[in-house]
Amino acid sequence: xxxxxxxxxxxxxxxxxxxxxxxxxxxxxxxxxxxxxxxxxxxxxxxxxxxxxxxxxxxxxxxxxxxxxxxxxxxxxxxxxxxxxxxxxxxxxxxxxxxxxxxxxxxxxxxxxxxxxxxxxxxxxxxxxxxxxxxxxxxxxxxxxxxxxxxxxxxxxxxxxxxxxxxxxxxxxxxxxxxxxxxxxxxxxxxxxxxxxxxxxxxxxxxxxxxxxxxxx
Amino acid sequence: xxxxxxxxxxxxxxxxxxxxxxxxxxxxxxxxxxxxxxxxxxxxxxxxxxxxxxxxxxxxxxxxxxxxxxxxxxxxxxxxxxxxxxxxxxxxxxxxxxxxxxxxxxxxxxxxxxxxxxxxxxxxxxxxxxxxxxxxxxxxxxxxxxxxxxxxxxxxxxxxxxxx
Ligand code: SF4
Ligand code: SF4
Numbered sequence: 001x002x003x004x005x006x007x008x009x010x011x012x013x014x015x016x017x018x019x020x021x022x023x024x025x026x027x028x029x030x031x032x033x034x035x036x037x038x039x040x041x042x043x044x045x046x047x048x049x050x051x052x053x054x055x056x057x058x059x060x061x062x063x064x065x066x067x068x069x070x071x072x073x074x075x076x077x078x079x080x081x082x083x084x085x086x087x088x089x090x091x092x093x094x095x096x097x098x099x100x101x102x103x104x105x106x107x108x109x110x111x112x113x114x115x116x117x118x119x120x121x122x123x124x125x126x127x128x129x130x131x132x133x134x135x136x137x138x139x140x141x142x143x144x145x146x147x148x149x150x151x152x153x154x155x156x157x158x159x160x161x162x163x164x165x166x167x168x169x170x171x172x173x174x175x176x177x178x179x180x181x182x183x184x185x186x187x188x189x190x191x192x193x194x195x196x197x198x199x200x201x202x203x204x205x206x207x208x209x210x211x212x213x214x215x216x217x
Numbered sequence: 218x219x220x221x222x223x224x225x226x227x228x229x230x231x232x233x234x235x236x237x238x239x240x241x242x243x244x245x246x247x248x249x250x251x252x253x254x255x256x257x258x259x260x261x262x263x264x265x266x267x268x269x270x271x272x273x274x275x276x277x278x279x280x281x282x283x284x285x286x287x288x289x290x291x292x293x294x295x296x297x298x299x300x301x302x303x304x305x306x307x308x309x310x311x312x313x314x315x316x317x318x319x320x321x322x323x324x325x326x327x328x329x330x331x332x333x334x335x336x337x338x339x340x341x342x343x344x345x346x347x348x349x350x351x352x353x354x355x356x357x358x359x360x361x362x363x364x365x366x367x368x369x370x371x372x373x374x375x376x377x378x379x380x381x
Contacts, residue, residue: 080342088274180320
Protein backbone atom coordinates (compact mmCIF):
# COMPACT_ATOMS: atom_id res chain seq x y z
CA UNK A 1 0.00 0.00 0.00
CA UNK A 2 1.19 3.51 -0.81
CA UNK A 3 0.18 6.84 0.67
CA UNK A 4 0.63 10.22 -0.97
CA UNK A 5 1.14 13.61 0.66
CA UNK A 6 -1.64 15.96 -0.50
CA UNK A 7 0.68 18.94 -0.14
CA UNK A 8 3.87 17.98 -1.96
CA UNK A 9 3.11 14.63 -3.56
CA UNK A 10 5.70 12.68 -1.55
CA UNK A 11 4.85 8.98 -1.67
CA UNK A 12 5.13 6.78 1.42
CA UNK A 13 5.59 3.21 0.24
CA UNK A 14 4.90 0.74 3.04
CA UNK A 15 6.79 -2.00 1.25
CA UNK A 16 9.97 0.04 0.86
CA UNK A 17 9.76 1.61 4.31
CA UNK A 18 8.96 -1.71 6.03
CA UNK A 19 6.66 0.14 8.43
CA UNK A 20 2.89 0.16 7.89
CA UNK A 21 1.59 3.68 7.52
CA UNK A 22 -0.89 3.13 10.34
CA UNK A 23 1.97 2.28 12.73
CA UNK A 24 3.72 5.59 12.23
CA UNK A 25 3.45 7.75 15.36
CA UNK A 26 0.81 10.52 15.25
CA UNK A 27 3.47 13.22 15.40
CA UNK A 28 5.19 11.82 12.27
CA UNK A 29 5.36 14.43 9.49
CA UNK A 30 6.08 14.36 5.77
CA UNK A 31 9.87 14.14 5.31
CA UNK A 32 9.73 16.49 2.36
CA UNK A 33 7.33 19.31 3.27
CA UNK A 34 6.53 18.87 6.95
CA UNK A 35 2.79 18.22 6.55
CA UNK A 36 1.29 16.11 9.30
CA UNK A 37 0.26 12.48 8.91
CA UNK A 38 -3.42 13.32 8.42
CA UNK A 39 -2.57 15.13 5.18
CA UNK A 40 -1.74 11.80 3.49
CA UNK A 41 -4.26 9.95 1.32
CA UNK A 42 -4.12 6.30 0.23
CA UNK A 43 -2.73 6.33 -3.33
CA UNK A 44 -5.44 4.12 -4.88
CA UNK A 45 -8.44 6.25 -3.99
CA UNK A 46 -6.80 9.27 -5.56
CA UNK A 47 -7.53 8.19 -9.14
CA UNK A 48 -11.29 8.42 -8.76
CA UNK A 49 -11.92 11.86 -7.41
CA UNK A 50 -14.38 14.63 -8.00
CA UNK A 51 -17.22 12.20 -8.72
CA UNK A 52 -19.16 13.04 -5.63
CA UNK A 53 -20.56 16.31 -4.38
CA UNK A 54 -20.14 19.85 -5.69
CA UNK A 55 -21.58 19.20 -9.13
CA UNK A 56 -23.49 22.44 -9.25
CA UNK A 57 -22.27 24.81 -11.94
CA UNK A 58 -20.92 28.14 -10.73
CA UNK A 59 -23.04 28.90 -7.66
CA UNK A 60 -22.42 32.64 -7.70
CA UNK A 61 -24.01 34.68 -10.46
CA UNK A 62 -21.58 37.56 -10.39
CA UNK A 63 -21.19 38.23 -14.14
CA UNK A 64 -18.34 40.69 -13.83
CA UNK A 65 -20.13 43.17 -11.59
CA UNK A 66 -19.15 41.62 -8.26
CA UNK A 67 -18.28 44.18 -5.66
CA UNK A 68 -14.82 43.53 -4.33
CA UNK A 69 -14.24 43.80 -0.59
CA UNK A 70 -11.52 45.99 0.85
CA UNK A 71 -9.44 42.89 1.54
CA UNK A 72 -9.57 41.71 -2.06
CA UNK A 73 -8.89 45.22 -3.34
CA UNK A 74 -5.79 45.24 -1.14
CA UNK A 75 -4.66 42.02 -2.82
CA UNK A 76 -5.47 43.30 -6.32
CA UNK A 77 -3.42 46.44 -5.77
CA UNK A 78 -0.50 44.83 -3.99
CA UNK A 79 -0.38 42.38 -6.89
CA UNK A 80 -0.34 45.23 -9.40
CA UNK A 81 2.48 46.81 -7.39
CA UNK A 82 4.35 43.53 -7.76
CA UNK A 83 3.60 43.55 -11.48
CA UNK A 84 5.09 47.03 -11.85
CA UNK A 85 8.14 45.98 -9.86
CA UNK A 86 8.67 43.08 -12.24
CA UNK A 87 8.42 45.50 -15.15
CA UNK A 88 10.99 47.71 -13.41
CA UNK A 89 8.49 50.52 -12.94
CA UNK A 90 9.45 51.65 -9.44
CA UNK A 91 7.30 54.77 -9.22
CA UNK A 92 4.12 53.04 -10.35
CA UNK A 93 4.85 50.17 -7.97
CA UNK A 94 5.04 52.60 -5.08
CA UNK A 95 1.72 54.23 -5.99
CA UNK A 96 -0.06 50.89 -6.23
CA UNK A 97 1.50 49.85 -2.91
CA UNK A 98 0.12 52.99 -1.31
CA UNK A 99 -3.41 52.16 -2.46
CA UNK A 100 -2.94 48.55 -1.31
CA UNK A 101 -1.86 49.73 2.15
CA UNK A 102 -4.97 51.91 2.38
CA UNK A 103 -7.25 48.95 1.67
CA UNK A 104 -5.31 46.66 3.99
CA UNK A 105 -5.95 48.94 6.93
CA UNK A 106 -9.55 49.52 5.84
CA UNK A 107 -10.20 45.77 5.86
CA UNK A 108 -8.72 45.41 9.32
CA UNK A 109 -12.00 46.37 10.99
CA UNK A 110 -13.75 43.24 9.74
CA UNK A 111 -13.60 39.83 11.43
CA UNK A 112 -13.38 40.94 15.01
CA UNK A 113 -14.35 37.40 16.02
CA UNK A 114 -10.97 36.11 14.88
CA UNK A 115 -9.95 32.85 16.54
CA UNK A 116 -7.60 29.99 15.68
CA UNK A 117 -10.73 27.88 15.17
CA UNK A 118 -12.25 30.26 12.64
CA UNK A 119 -8.92 30.36 10.78
CA UNK A 120 -8.74 26.55 10.59
CA UNK A 121 -12.43 26.29 9.63
CA UNK A 122 -11.94 28.71 6.76
CA UNK A 123 -8.99 26.70 5.44
CA UNK A 124 -11.09 23.56 5.72
CA UNK A 125 -13.97 25.15 3.83
CA UNK A 126 -11.70 26.15 0.95
CA UNK A 127 -9.98 22.76 0.80
CA UNK A 128 -13.22 20.79 0.76
CA UNK A 129 -15.44 23.02 -1.36
CA UNK A 130 -14.11 26.30 -2.78
CA UNK A 131 -10.94 24.92 -4.40
CA UNK A 132 -12.72 21.88 -5.90
CA UNK A 133 -15.46 24.13 -7.33
CA UNK A 134 -12.88 26.56 -8.75
CA UNK A 135 -10.86 23.70 -10.21
CA UNK A 136 -13.93 22.32 -11.90
CA UNK A 137 -14.82 25.65 -13.49
CA UNK A 138 -11.20 26.14 -14.60
CA UNK A 139 -11.19 22.68 -16.18
CA UNK A 140 -14.49 23.27 -17.95
CA UNK A 141 -13.26 26.54 -19.37
CA UNK A 142 -9.83 25.08 -20.11
CA UNK A 143 -8.13 27.88 -18.20
CA UNK A 144 -4.73 26.47 -17.27
CA UNK A 145 -3.63 29.61 -15.47
CA UNK A 146 -6.62 29.36 -13.16
CA UNK A 147 -5.93 25.65 -12.79
CA UNK A 148 -2.37 26.44 -11.71
CA UNK A 149 -3.44 28.75 -8.91
CA UNK A 150 -6.05 26.21 -7.78
CA UNK A 151 -3.27 23.63 -7.53
CA UNK A 152 -0.73 25.83 -5.78
CA UNK A 153 -3.25 27.65 -3.60
CA UNK A 154 -4.89 24.48 -2.38
CA UNK A 155 -1.54 22.96 -1.37
CA UNK A 156 -0.47 26.14 0.38
CA UNK A 157 -3.79 26.23 2.23
CA UNK A 158 -3.38 22.58 3.21
CA UNK A 159 0.06 23.14 4.72
CA UNK A 160 -1.23 26.18 6.62
CA UNK A 161 -4.04 24.14 8.08
CA UNK A 162 -1.64 21.33 8.94
CA UNK A 163 0.80 23.67 10.70
CA UNK A 164 -2.04 25.25 12.68
CA UNK A 165 -3.11 21.81 13.83
CA UNK A 166 0.47 20.82 14.65
CA UNK A 167 0.83 23.99 16.68
CA UNK A 168 -2.40 23.32 18.53
CA UNK A 169 -1.02 19.93 19.56
CA UNK A 170 2.64 20.79 20.14
CA UNK A 171 2.56 24.45 21.17
CA UNK A 172 5.76 26.50 21.22
CA UNK A 173 7.79 23.29 21.26
CA UNK A 174 7.01 22.92 17.52
CA UNK A 175 9.10 26.00 16.78
CA UNK A 176 11.93 25.47 19.21
CA UNK A 177 15.30 25.91 17.46
CA UNK A 178 13.42 26.25 14.17
CA UNK A 179 12.68 29.15 11.92
CA UNK A 180 9.48 29.84 10.01
CA UNK A 181 10.21 30.00 6.26
CA UNK A 182 7.89 31.43 3.65
CA UNK A 183 8.13 30.87 -0.10
CA UNK A 184 7.80 34.39 -1.47
CA UNK A 185 6.46 33.04 -4.75
CA UNK A 186 3.58 30.72 -3.80
CA UNK A 187 3.20 31.24 -0.05
CA UNK A 188 4.27 27.76 1.10
CA UNK A 189 5.18 27.83 4.82
CA UNK A 190 7.90 25.59 6.24
CA UNK A 191 9.20 25.10 9.77
CA UNK A 192 12.83 24.05 10.06
CA UNK A 193 16.38 25.22 10.61
CA UNK A 194 16.92 25.83 6.93
CA UNK A 195 14.48 26.38 4.06
CA UNK A 196 13.92 23.43 1.70
CA UNK A 197 16.25 23.23 -1.33
CA UNK A 198 13.28 23.51 -3.64
CA UNK A 199 9.81 24.72 -2.76
CA UNK A 200 7.71 21.53 -2.67
CA UNK A 201 4.75 23.40 -4.17
CA UNK A 202 6.08 25.75 -6.86
CA UNK A 203 9.66 24.40 -7.19
CA UNK A 204 11.60 27.64 -6.83
CA UNK A 205 15.10 27.44 -5.26
CA UNK A 206 15.69 28.07 -1.55
CA UNK A 207 16.82 31.67 -1.95
CA UNK A 208 13.23 32.57 -2.81
CA UNK A 209 12.32 31.72 0.81
CA UNK A 210 12.27 34.37 3.48
CA UNK A 211 12.71 33.94 7.22
CA UNK A 212 9.56 35.28 8.88
CA UNK A 213 9.99 37.32 12.02
CA UNK A 214 6.87 37.84 14.10
CA UNK A 215 5.07 41.14 14.41
CA UNK A 216 6.24 42.85 11.25
CA UNK A 217 2.75 43.63 10.08
CA UNK B 218 8.36 45.02 -31.17
CA UNK B 219 10.48 47.66 -29.47
CA UNK B 220 12.50 46.41 -26.54
CA UNK B 221 14.62 47.84 -23.81
CA UNK B 222 17.32 46.32 -21.61
CA UNK B 223 16.84 45.89 -17.86
CA UNK B 224 19.43 44.66 -15.38
CA UNK B 225 18.54 42.42 -12.46
CA UNK B 226 20.74 43.73 -9.66
CA UNK B 227 20.40 40.51 -7.72
CA UNK B 228 22.05 38.57 -10.51
CA UNK B 229 24.58 41.14 -11.67
CA UNK B 230 28.10 40.12 -10.59
CA UNK B 231 29.73 43.25 -12.00
CA UNK B 232 31.55 41.44 -14.79
CA UNK B 233 31.09 44.62 -16.79
CA UNK B 234 30.98 43.14 -20.28
CA UNK B 235 27.77 45.09 -20.81
CA UNK B 236 29.75 48.31 -20.39
CA UNK B 237 32.15 47.29 -23.17
CA UNK B 238 29.53 46.22 -25.70
CA UNK B 239 26.86 48.89 -25.28
CA UNK B 240 27.05 51.27 -28.27
CA UNK B 241 25.36 54.13 -26.41
CA UNK B 242 26.72 53.94 -22.87
CA UNK B 243 23.25 53.14 -21.52
CA UNK B 244 24.57 50.41 -19.22
CA UNK B 245 27.06 52.66 -17.43
CA UNK B 246 25.11 54.50 -14.75
CA UNK B 247 25.73 55.54 -11.16
CA UNK B 248 22.71 53.61 -9.85
CA UNK B 249 23.21 50.46 -11.98
CA UNK B 250 19.80 50.92 -13.61
CA UNK B 251 20.15 50.88 -17.40
CA UNK B 252 19.29 54.27 -18.90
CA UNK B 253 16.15 53.66 -20.94
CA UNK B 254 16.51 57.01 -22.70
CA UNK B 255 19.85 55.97 -24.15
CA UNK B 256 19.08 52.29 -24.76
CA UNK B 257 18.28 51.51 -28.40
CA UNK B 258 17.19 47.96 -27.66
CA UNK B 259 19.96 46.28 -29.69
CA UNK B 260 20.27 43.44 -27.14
CA UNK B 261 24.06 43.19 -27.26
CA UNK B 262 24.43 43.62 -23.49
CA UNK B 263 21.96 40.84 -22.72
CA UNK B 264 23.80 38.51 -25.10
CA UNK B 265 27.17 39.40 -23.59
CA UNK B 266 26.38 39.31 -19.87
CA UNK B 267 27.94 36.14 -18.43
CA UNK B 268 25.57 36.16 -15.45
CA UNK B 269 22.31 36.31 -17.36
CA UNK B 270 21.54 39.48 -15.45
CA UNK B 271 20.10 41.48 -18.33
CA UNK B 272 16.76 40.81 -19.97
CA UNK B 273 15.28 42.52 -22.97
CA UNK B 274 11.69 43.46 -22.21
CA UNK B 275 9.04 44.86 -24.49
CA UNK B 276 8.15 48.50 -24.01
CA UNK B 277 4.51 47.81 -24.89
CA UNK B 278 2.93 44.78 -23.27
CA UNK B 279 0.49 42.66 -25.30
CA UNK B 280 -3.10 42.36 -23.99
CA UNK B 281 -3.52 39.68 -21.34
CA UNK B 282 -5.58 36.53 -21.94
CA UNK B 283 -9.34 37.01 -21.81
CA UNK B 284 -10.96 35.53 -18.74
CA UNK B 285 -14.29 33.78 -18.67
CA UNK B 286 -16.95 35.26 -16.34
CA UNK B 287 -17.55 32.01 -14.46
CA UNK B 288 -13.83 31.65 -13.81
CA UNK B 289 -13.62 35.24 -12.60
CA UNK B 290 -16.59 34.83 -10.32
CA UNK B 291 -15.45 31.64 -8.60
CA UNK B 292 -11.87 32.89 -8.28
CA UNK B 293 -13.15 36.08 -6.68
CA UNK B 294 -15.02 34.14 -3.99
CA UNK B 295 -11.89 32.11 -3.38
CA UNK B 296 -9.87 35.31 -3.03
CA UNK B 297 -12.45 36.71 -0.59
CA UNK B 298 -11.89 33.71 1.66
CA UNK B 299 -8.12 33.86 1.42
CA UNK B 300 -8.19 37.55 2.30
CA UNK B 301 -10.33 36.77 5.30
CA UNK B 302 -7.76 34.18 6.27
CA UNK B 303 -5.04 36.84 5.97
CA UNK B 304 -7.00 39.19 8.20
CA UNK B 305 -7.78 36.66 10.89
CA UNK B 306 -4.17 35.44 10.97
CA UNK B 307 -2.89 39.00 11.19
CA UNK B 308 -5.22 39.88 14.05
CA UNK B 309 -4.33 36.71 15.95
CA UNK B 310 -0.62 37.37 15.36
CA UNK B 311 -1.01 40.80 16.93
CA UNK B 312 -2.81 39.45 19.95
CA UNK B 313 -0.53 36.58 20.95
CA UNK B 314 2.63 37.13 22.95
CA UNK B 315 4.04 33.66 22.31
CA UNK B 316 6.93 34.25 19.88
CA UNK B 317 6.56 31.01 17.92
CA UNK B 318 2.85 31.42 17.41
CA UNK B 319 3.35 35.04 16.37
CA UNK B 320 5.81 33.97 13.67
CA UNK B 321 3.62 31.16 12.40
CA UNK B 322 0.51 33.34 12.21
CA UNK B 323 2.44 36.16 10.55
CA UNK B 324 3.69 33.68 7.96
CA UNK B 325 0.15 32.41 7.37
CA UNK B 326 -1.13 35.98 6.96
CA UNK B 327 1.51 36.83 4.34
CA UNK B 328 1.01 33.45 2.69
CA UNK B 329 -2.76 34.00 2.42
CA UNK B 330 -2.14 37.38 0.83
CA UNK B 331 0.28 35.86 -1.72
CA UNK B 332 -2.32 33.27 -2.67
CA UNK B 333 -5.08 35.91 -2.93
CA UNK B 334 -2.83 38.07 -5.12
CA UNK B 335 -2.14 35.16 -7.42
CA UNK B 336 -5.85 34.28 -7.59
CA UNK B 337 -6.77 37.85 -8.57
CA UNK B 338 -4.01 37.78 -11.18
CA UNK B 339 -5.81 34.82 -12.75
CA UNK B 340 -9.15 36.60 -12.31
CA UNK B 341 -8.10 39.26 -14.81
CA UNK B 342 -5.82 41.62 -12.90
CA UNK B 343 -2.53 40.36 -14.29
CA UNK B 344 -1.28 43.52 -15.98
CA UNK B 345 -1.25 47.07 -14.69
CA UNK B 346 -1.74 48.04 -18.35
CA UNK B 347 -5.01 46.18 -18.80
CA UNK B 348 -8.27 48.05 -19.22
CA UNK B 349 -9.86 46.46 -16.16
CA UNK B 350 -7.16 47.98 -13.95
CA UNK B 351 -7.97 51.41 -15.32
CA UNK B 352 -11.69 50.90 -14.97
CA UNK B 353 -11.29 49.77 -11.39
CA UNK B 354 -9.28 52.86 -10.50
CA UNK B 355 -11.78 55.11 -12.25
CA UNK B 356 -14.70 53.46 -10.52
CA UNK B 357 -13.10 53.96 -7.11
CA UNK B 358 -12.24 57.58 -7.91
CA UNK B 359 -15.86 58.30 -8.84
CA UNK B 360 -16.92 57.55 -5.27
CA UNK B 361 -13.80 57.11 -3.14
CA UNK B 362 -13.97 55.80 0.43
CA UNK B 363 -12.83 58.21 3.11
CA UNK B 364 -9.06 58.60 3.24
CA UNK B 365 -8.49 56.98 -0.16
CA UNK B 366 -5.18 58.11 -1.70
CA UNK B 367 -6.87 59.66 -4.75
CA UNK B 368 -3.72 61.45 -5.86
CA UNK B 369 -1.92 58.12 -6.30
CA UNK B 370 -4.79 56.71 -8.33
CA UNK B 371 -4.94 59.76 -10.57
CA UNK B 372 -1.20 59.63 -11.20
CA UNK B 373 -1.41 55.96 -12.10
CA UNK B 374 -4.20 56.60 -14.60
CA UNK B 375 -1.97 59.16 -16.23
CA UNK B 376 1.24 57.14 -16.18
CA UNK B 377 0.03 53.74 -17.34
CA UNK B 378 -1.11 53.26 -20.89
CA UNK B 379 -4.01 50.96 -21.74
CA UNK B 380 -2.98 48.06 -23.95
CA UNK B 381 -6.27 46.37 -24.81
S1 SF4 C 1 27.82 42.20 -17.90
FE1 SF4 C 1 26.22 41.39 -16.59
S2 SF4 C 1 27.27 40.92 -14.68
FE2 SF4 C 1 28.58 42.30 -15.83
S3 SF4 C 1 28.08 44.34 -15.06
FE3 SF4 C 1 26.86 43.94 -16.90
S4 SF4 C 1 24.95 43.12 -16.06
FE4 SF4 C 1 26.42 42.98 -14.44
S1 SF4 D 1 20.29 46.84 -25.48
FE1 SF4 D 1 21.99 47.72 -26.62
S2 SF4 D 1 21.75 49.94 -26.34
FE2 SF4 D 1 20.44 48.96 -24.80
S3 SF4 D 1 21.74 48.88 -23.01
FE3 SF4 D 1 21.98 46.92 -24.08
S4 SF4 D 1 23.77 47.21 -25.38
FE4 SF4 D 1 23.10 49.23 -24.72
